[in-house]
Amino acid sequence: MSRERYGLIGTGSRAGMYIRAITGDHADKAELVAWADPNPGRQDHYDKVFDEAGLPRPHRWDPADLERMIAEERLDRVVVTTPDHLHAEYVARTLLAGADAVVEKPLTIDAEGVRRISDAVAQSGRDVVTTFNYRYSPRNSSLKRLITEGAIGQVTSLQFEWVLDTSHGADYFRRWHRYKDRSGGLFIHKASHHFDLINWWIDAVPTKVYASGGLKFYGADNARARGLGPRPERGTGHAENDPFALDLTRNPTLKALYLDNEHHDGYLRDRDVFDEGITIEDNLSVVVDYDNGAGLSYSLNAHSPWEGYRVVVNGTEGRAELEVIERAAVIVEEDAEGVVDPSAAPADFGADPVRPEGERLVLQRHWQRAEEVEIPAGIGGHGGGDAYLLEHLFTRTTTDEPLHRVAGLADGVAAVSVGIAGNRSLETGQAVEIAELGLRGDGS
Numbered sequence: 001m002s003r004e005r006y007g008l009i010g011t012g013s014r015a016g017m018y019i020r021a022i023t024g025d026h027a028d029k030a031e032l033v034a035w036a037d038p039n040p041g042r043q044d045h046y047d048k049v050f051d052e053a054g055l056p057r058p059h060r061w062d063p064a065d066l067e068r069m070i071a072e073e074r075l076d077r078v079v080v081t082t083p084d085h086l087h088a089e090y091v092a093r094t095l096l097a098g099a100d101a102v103v104e105k106p107l108t109i110d111a112e113g114v115r116r117i118s119d120a121v122a123q124s125g126r127d128v129v130t131t132f133n134y135r136y137s138p139r140n141s142s143l144k145r146l147i148t149e150g151a152i153g154q155v156t157s158l159q160f161e162w163v164l165d166t167s168h169g170a171d172y173f174r175r176w177h178r179y180k181d182r183s184g185g186l187f188i189h190k191a192s193h194h195f196d197l198i199n200w201w202i203d204a205v206p207t208k209v210y211a212s213g214g215l216k217f218y219g220a221d222n223a224r225a226r227g228l229g230p231r232p233e234r235g236t237g238h239a240e241n242d243p244f245a246l247d248l249t250r251n252p253t254l255k256a257l258y259l260d261n262e263h264h265d266g267y268l269r270d271r272d273v274f275d276e277g278i279t280i281e282d283n284l285s286v287v288v289d290y291d292n293g294a295g296l297s298y299s300l301n302a303h304s305p306w307e308g309y310r311v312v313v314n315g316t317e318g319r320a321e322l323e324v325i326e327r328a329a330v331i332v333e334e335d336a337e338g339v340v341d342p343s344a345a346p347a348d349f350g351a352d353p354v355r356p357e358g359e360r361l362v363l364q365r366h367w368q369r370a371e372e373v374e375i376p377a378g379i380g381g382h383g384g385g386d387a388y389l390l391e392h393l394f395t396r397t398t399t400d401e402p403l404h405r406v407a408g409l410a411d412g413v414a415a416v417s418v419g420i421a422g423n424r425s426l427e428t429g430q431a432v433e434i435a436e437l438g439l440r441g442d443g444s
Contacts, residue, residue, distance in 0.1 A: 003028065004394075007075045007099070008035040009063060009090050010082035011042040013257055014104055017386060018079050019046050023053040025387075026394040034073040036061040041261030066090065067097040075099045084189055085182045088113030091128060092120035100127040102393065106192040107412030109184030111420055111437050114413055118440040121409055129393065130412035132196045135405040136385030136392075138376040139359045143311065143322050144201050144403055146373065151363055153317030155202045160298045162194055162309040167330045169282070169302035170244055171340045173218040173273040174235070178280055180423075185280040187211070187419035187426075191300055194309075195288075196407065196415035198298075201313070203404075204290035205414055209421035210431040213284035217303040223274035235270040243332045246270045246340070254340075286422050305329060306355060318365035325359075328352040413439055 006022060008015060022032045032050075035058045037043055043060060050057045061069040070078065078094040080087055080103040088108040094101045095117075107130050108114055121128060134140055147155060164172075172190070177183040199206065216222065223231060232238045235245030236259065248259040248270050258269035282303055288296040308325040329352065364370040391397070392406055400406050417439050421432040 003031045004076040005074055006030050006032045007069055007073060007078040008032055008058070009037070009066065009078060009080055010086075011035060011037040011039070011046055012081065013253065015046070015079070015081040016253075017390070018081070018102075019049055021390045021394065023049055023055055026390060027053070027055070029394040031055075032058045034059045034061055034069050034075065036063040036066060036069060038063060039261055039264045039267070041264050042257050045256045045261075063090070066093050070094065070097040070099045077102055080104065083176050083182055084109050084184060088116045092116045095120040095124040095126040095128070098124070098126070100129070102129045102131060103412070104131055105196070105412070106184065106188050106416045106419070107409075108416060109182075109188050109420075111439055114416065114420075114439045117409070118413070128409045128412065130407045130409070130415075131389060131393065132193065132200075132405075132407045132411065132415070133385040133389045134193050134197055135200055135403075135407065136388035138385075139322060139324060139361060140197060140201075140385070141403055141405070142361055142373060142375050143313070143320060146320050146361075146363060147201055147313060147315075148203075148402055151318065152313060152315030152320050152365070155204075155292070155294045155313055155315050157294060157314045158198060158202070158296045159312040160194060160198065160296060160309070161311075162191070162298075162300050163304035163307060164190070164300070164302045165304050165307035165327055165330050166243065167327075168307055168340055169304065170218070170273045171246065172280065172302060173275075173278055173282070174246055174271045175269060176267070178271070178275075178278045180279040183280065184416075184419060185284075185423060186282070186300055186302060187213075187284055187286070187422040188416055191284070191298070191419055191422075192415040194298065194300075195418040196411060197311075198288075198296055199411070199414045200404070200407075202290065202292065202294055204292040204294060206288050206296075206418050206421075206434055207291050208289040208431055208433050209286060209418055209425055211284065211286040211422035211425040213281040213300075213426060215278060215281050216283045218273045218282050219278045220274055220276045228274060231272045231274050233272060233275075234268055235272065243330070244273050251340070281426070284422070286418065286425075288418055318363065318368075321362045321364075323360050325355055325357045328355040328357050 022030050047057050077100045080090045084106055087103055091101045091103050177189055183189040236248045239245040239247030248255045283301055285299040307327040311322040313320045361373040361375055362370050363373050417434050421434050424432045
């Protein structure tokens, strides 16, 4: 079997997962022959990965020459790991140039982006894969299996609470994600993961959204209101006395990708979370109706003292509850390497006596005692989901019975449609019918 020829656009931290896969476990299935990024320093960093693996370095291209890169390098697929507001442009251009696209979540950040990608699929007949790795986490797959097998009957309602702690949650307010025109806000960038899980768990399509929320903790106005006083522009050099500051020198990967390469593009990865000009929300809630009659109550908090999520699924025959604690507390003096996202690393469950890190899935049917459902062990980051996702991706798996974890264009559209409608609801103060947004996920 010949290896497929891959291209990559965007060589930030998220690209590392694909680069390590192509130079490691999946080197027999794929080869990364070309990549594009306006910052050559990040490509210099990843060149070392290819050197260590004894593989040829990818050819470098300007993002403006994407079409020529696809043609001259004879690419089968392009992986898009750029900032979110550029996803639609590069996915559409990839498809129209004759290659398939693999895009990190979210698919795009707004209705215009959805339409651009859908039009490109219709014109080109090419394929789009949206990489929802949380579907592959064994804990989430275990809940999917319970629902699919009818253990709680027909789903009637769900409650979903996701809390990001003052390390990971704060990080969205240090980076380009802090600007809504680049990330779509946490309703799009982060919660598209969560809305996709709901859509997938209950096999339903969202139809109506009402949202509320705001910037209530981070940002300059909130800092002044709490009397925090003058703030540094950035965290590096200030983290020792400031739990909200990220010192890039403490994390070798972030230092190599960002701090050492600021001179190329001026991008600062460690901006102060209480800075002026932040336009995304840090507290969000939404009520969603689905086409199967189920309803969702969802909340997201980005300044919690612990990180994880709780899901409750009510059905006509019982109830399922999933609780996941990914980090029990942010203890700055114990974090020698500046670990920002606890979900992206393999689980290292601690021994906190009050809030033990770990996961628990409980099923209770009507008129029966509760029972704990065993969750299989995962491999790697994101709750053990990354390895399974990559296996499906590089083998081009399209059918995954009975879990249906492979996500295509329609799944990507359905996930961002809740966030797009939620952002519209925040603007108008009214409930939003998703059908009125004119989104298409069938490539027609």
